[in-house]
Amino acid sequence: MAAVSSSPKSPFCGLRSPRGGAVGRFFSHGSSRTLTCSLRFPAQLRPLFWPWEKVKIGPLTVSPMGFGTWAWGNQLLWGYKEEMDDSLQETFNLAVRNGITFFDTADSYGTGRFNGRSEMLLGKFIREYKGTDKVRDNIVIATKFAAYPWRLTSGQFLRACKSSLNRMQLDQIGVGQLHWSTANYAPLQELALWDGLVAMYEKGLVRAVGVSNYGPKQLLKIHDYLKSRGVPLCSAQIQFSLLSFGDDQIELKAVCDSLGIQLISYSPLGLGMLTGKYSASKLPRGPRAVLFRQILPRLDRLLDCLREIAQRRDKTMSQVAINWCICKGTIPIPGVKSVRQAEENLGSLGWRLSSDEISELESAARDCPRKMIQNIFQTQ
Template sequence: MPLASATPTACFSRCSASSETMLPSSAFKIPKIPRLGPPFWPWEKVKMGPLTVSPMGFGTWAWGNQLLWGYQEAMDGDLQDTFNLAVENGINLFDTADSYGTGRLNGQSERLLGKFIREFPGRKRVRDDIVIATKFAAYPWRLTPAQFVKACKSSLDRMQIEKIGIGQLHWSTANYAPIQELALWDGLVAMYEKGLVQAVGVSNYGPKQLVKIHDYLKSRGVPLCSAQVQFSLLSMGADQMQIKDICDTLGIRLISYSPLGLGMLTGKYTSSNLPSGPRALLFSQILPGLEPLLTALREIAQRRDKTIPQVAINWCICMGTIPIPGVKTVKQAEENLGALGWRLSSEEVSQLECAAQESPRKMIQNIFQTR
């Protein structure tokens, strides 16, 4: 993509330039041209292996998670309305996992997705176009390819669908149980060869392990379709950018989860207005240093007549990734859809990346992400 060259490395030189060489923010003003049509056109869809998906998907981590996201079964009606709105507006990629759901609700996200697909009131062609990307946990008792295939069949049963769009390893065991890793890889091969999934992907794989599994799967005749990592203006360190470069080189589509930094890039929270639950501690540590980035997001949002979350998600799209922000409500879905149908300029991308570098605290990486 033309904006992919606006990397943090390039940003360092621009940020360190003297103030006399920096363009005033007024030079970045973009004329407001109303978009006549849907959030995106059919030709703006993205190829991901054998699949064609919307330029943004939605994540469903919250659908069943009581601990972090306060899920209650009474929310299911609102979640179905949210799903319907997304699909009616062209979103056809939904990310889930067999481990999503707290306690007795384990697997609830998959069950709800399957139910919502079956009960979608729209055209059958639209319903059939939906792509489910689910992740299989590397539980310590999943030690053989057959156990991984069994996990895939269990997900199919929960969703009551015939085939999964993308079957993904939720994380690598290379850091703590390397002997289990090859069994997981062979499990991906087996579910692909048995026709249980249309494509395979990985999640939380660092640059070295990503190249290794790509080469192994290629040797087995199985293409690696996608790599899912935490990727946002709060999470654009050296490893994440290296993963992005590897994906571009090897033809792997990068799926960026937590594009809003668990909510820190929404502009909704401050040091004196923290979310409830476990996120509060993390937010209290990072938010005080985010003012440069939040200010830049706010300036661009005002200039573009957009919201802060829409600008943050659009940055991920401009970087050539497919962001999957989480949604729980119709309002959230409507706002996230506003990230589509337009693009930040290269100057705006640079402005955001420079501001991100000025913010002293960054998002911690998932502890399961390997090197």
């Protein structure tokens, strides 16, 4: 991994964001973040969106925001079609050209005959990226391994990791993650999964290990177990957004901070509810409409707060919501399936909400009568 160079005298070089907001103010929220700045503007995105801030996940150095690839291959929820692949490649290329080095996927992503499609496409896009070897080598893939009921031994979990490597045609994965814990329904399987993480780390198939959908109590347990085996736990991924922010998330973040674990925020836009693009009379297609119909009508105060700050900052509501996750010291991984979405999400970088704005948003979030439904596998 290339070392991060030191910042020039003015880390923001007097730049302004593409929507006119000043890039020059920086509030440091969270640790292990350093800044660099380049005067070379990408041809597609002028001027620079952000000053190449970097974040640590164990031994890895990544961008402060990643992109999630749940939609890549998912027909049911996101309407994936094979003819979208060229657009997805353009989206990937745009992200990498503009400094995004972190991409999250899973071996269970992709429905029906497209199972595993997300991993396959990511590997293909990396190989076909028309850039230097150094740029490709700096890309970090974090993939999650499903705790399927037939994965009962560490050997089976190890084979799952090798299958992911084959799909991506990579020699090594950046972060290998347990997709969920079985503690709530099959506690005897849990130790085998943990041993699987140990095995893939010891064999050098992954550079770092992490978990997903673990609560603070279970996170402490796996951290201590992995530590006893000489394996550092580097990341924890949970649903974390202004729609999913409460005592559980605060407690988990505190545990992560105390143990040096990087928190990764999935669904930072609440599946799209925080974008301002939907209303009770304008719902998304597919299964999301049922959830939106239940929650959206009661989000007026939070959405109004997002809208006011976005207008004040000359940003979009999505950019404000993602920036809040960054200000909380997490790495948000909003999903992208188009160049337009990638461009908008990149506008979340290179600036910081003020402490007053963060308080405004959190006050509005706490007053929401309905929160985002949590993942059914989320543990305590």
